[in-house]
Amino acid sequence: MTTTSHANAPQTGGEDFTTSEGLRALLQRLHEEGRGAWQHDPVAAALMEHTARKYVPLARRHGLDPWEAATAAFEEMRRKGAREADDPWAYVTKGVQVTCIFEERAQGLMCSVHQARRPHISVFHDPERFSDRETPLSDYHPAFQIPDPQAAEEDEPGEVAVERAGKAGKAVEDAIDLVSSLDWPADVARAAVEHVCTALMRAGTRQAAYENLRRDRHSLALLDLPQSSWTALLRALLGNPNPAYAATSAGRGVLLRLLLEEPPEMLLRDDDLVLTISLAAPIHGRRRTRGETS
Template sequence: MSIDSGISTRIRTGTDFKSPEGLRALLLELRLAGPEAWRQDDDAFALMAYINDKYAALAVKHQLRPEDAAYAAFEALRSDAVLTADDPWAVVTQAVRISLIAEERADGLLCSNHQARRTEVMVHHDAERFSDRDNPLTDYHPAFSISAEVDTDEAPPGKATQAFREVARLFASLGWPRATIDHALTYVEARLMASGNRVTAHEGLRRDALALKVLDLPLSTWSTLLTVVLGNPHPDYEHTKTGHGLLYRFGTNEGPRDVLVSGDDLDGDLVALIAGCAPRLTPENRLRKALAHAS
């Protein structure tokens, strides 16, 4: 008996792949046995049958087949991230969920799975045919509409990019992961450009369930971010700093000191609001980052 087979036998004894350690043991044995083991091993076949059933409901939720979920799981099972994770099943589940979301968006956007994972692509709505609506194209397409008024309360267009950068720096300095705030602001910027109005953009983003999935943020954090960045849309705050929001303030020549200092004192409420809603590195986020790094 070879050394590898001896190790495999000892690893597998008394384990069940439905448990985290049992799955790890089976994956290690399959790796030691070589690439053909996935085709020949009875336990590998049983594992894939179990996975097909386990993630079938998740696949249906995203309007896909159980086989799509099984394929995503198979890709994850062969990665180092699953083999070395504290809970291999948690990594597999997260990988399957992300893949199904991307696949669902790819079907709607008529693009590849790889493109659908990009934040700037996911913000678009699903492709539509003219026949999908009862009303003529001229009734609903923005290209055939004329704005009744111009919102003059917006930051000058030439300063918008710099304003978003200043907002990102401020959030990052108060505890937000830079990648998280950059992705969130990219999402906000795309919607703001489409609507042309902070209040309209705020209302649409607040109800955007897809944003929570794409950005992996809780609703409370997302709502706070929108209010701080775009301003409080309530009419009572219309002409106040709270109503203007950070994006407008940075876009109208206010600097970080102007934003953070109220009178002679630090604006503790604003600092506490941004720092208090900063997303923490949860186990789910750690698993996602580990999986992304492995792939």
């Protein structure tokens, strides 16, 4: 079969699969040649070697072997969507990223990748020892808490519930504004704060939410944040879980301080808090400093 050569085509003498159009042409040809095309075609072999090198950083980020990412890329390239996508490489990369995320989740949960893809299973955190947690289990787990039966029987008036909901909503928006004003991209700040608030509502306590989120790799993947940024943001929003800091501003956290109607301006005067959030900002979200030029 005769193929058109390009100036920067691979040395094997086929389609220039490093470009989107070249990859599309190669995938279309392999599809039309049918069974055995991938196994015997030298350009296909060169493509897989290139793919293995291309996805090494993505594989290592999720603790996988590079050839596991290459295998995922191979599966994506055989799909009809890859041949018909506007950008085949973008299509393949997205598929590999999703596969790597669930491969990592499956290893952490000690289950199959098929099971890890199911929402009702992926919500669980990785198995861990009680001693791995910074806060004792009895301090935050609902099973060890004794609720006040009298308080549970008292129905909260509707006006009070509405007022509390309004305060909570304002506290969330103020927290988002605070984080985004300290070198965090606005979209990342909103997604991260809202994710923390959702986990807080599910957990019921700040300590439980902190411990659930601190090792939640799924959240890191969804938000595309490094572990150091995520941990620092959790401490800033939910407070330091160490009991020694319980009565301090660092122990209360931004969300509780805002709920207690502490003005955002006062939080910005907290040098330790401002420094913590600013230094934790993801690199791609840092704003240009005044001394830099474009």
